[in-house]
Amino acid sequence: MIGNTIIRLHNVDIYQQNHLVLSDVNLHIDKGEFVFLIGQTGSGKSSLMKVIYGEIGVGSGEGHAGGFDLKKLSEKDIPYLRRKLGIVFQDFQLLTDRTVEDNLQFVMKATGWKDNKLINERIRDVLEKVGLRSKVKKMPHELSGGEQQRVVVARALLNDPEIILADEPTGHLDPETSEEVMLLLKEISRSGTAVLMATHNYHLIRTFPSRIIKCENGRVIEDVTMV
Numbered sequence: 001m002i003g004n005t006i007i008r009l010h011n012v013d014i015y016q017q018n019h020l021v022l023s024d025v026n027l028h029i030d031k032g033e034f035v036f037l038i039g040q041t042g043s044g045k046s047s048l049m050k051v052i053y054g055e056i057g058v059g060s061g062e063g064h065a066g067g068f069d070l071k072k073l074s075e076k077d078i079p080y081l082r083r084k085l086g087i088v089f090q091d092f093q094l095l096t097d098r099t100v101e102d103n104l105q106f107v108m109k110a111t112g113w114k115d116n117k118l119i120n121e122r123i124r125d126v127l128e129k130v131g132l133r134s135k136v137k138k139m140p141h142e143l144s145g146g147e148q149q150r151v152v153v154a155r156a157l158l159n160d161p162e163i164i165l166a167d168e169p170t171g172h173l174d175p176e177t178s179e180e181v182m183l184l185l186k187e188i189s190r191s192g193t194a195v196l197m198a199t200h201n202y203h204l205i206r207t208f209p210s211r212i213i214k215c216e217n218g219r220v221i222e223d224v225t226m227v
């Protein structure tokens, strides 16, 4: 991949089973960009993200993410691709039976970290970034919804990803807490990690003007202007 490009899809058709969800997708995301992904329910936002993290294959066209050629991706490449992507999805919440620290440690061990000293340092670094250093020993139920979501963002940052894929990260949060999480994601993009955030929350889109990509009628429209 050339220069600062993190994600590049060129003429890609995206299928769920045998159903063509999005055709002829062209998408380009650079280092440190913040991009909203919008579109009605069922328009293909999650499917697009699944292509980027290797859960749905690229058939026609070309796709690159985090330095990987998505067309040539093998099963054994997938964990390495995912280390370059931070994933913040609603169906990937914190494990409720262990502390914040143990949640983060669990992911690190699963992604190949071995040195306990480095693990502890990294956990404290990412919690510092999301403003939750003091909550390291707390159980998820001892945190507010917004704090839990910030821990999920911290977990996504553990492997210093090139991009965070966030699918409705504020879906369950009240307006004020949604803005807090949004500010955090914006700050993360300013520090160089791109963010692709699927949302239905037009208030956030108006409050935090950013580049917008839309899934509509089986197509991806790049650079939509909102009024």
Ligand SMILES: Nc1ncnc2c1ncn2[C@@H]1O[C@H](COP(=O)(O)OP(=O)(O)OP(=O)(O)O)[C@@H](O)[C@H]1O
Pocket (backbone or CB within 6 Å): 016, 017, 019, 021, 039, 040, 041, 042, 043, 044, 045, 046, 047, 048, 215
């Ligand atoms: N596992 C699956 N098998 C078959 N079809 C699926 C599967 N997952 C999604 N689809 C279909 O693919 C289309 C796009 O779904 P997708 O989840 O990508 O939409 P979305 O824009 O993310 O929706 P939402 O805003 O509700 O999350 C829909 O028609 C959906 O029914």
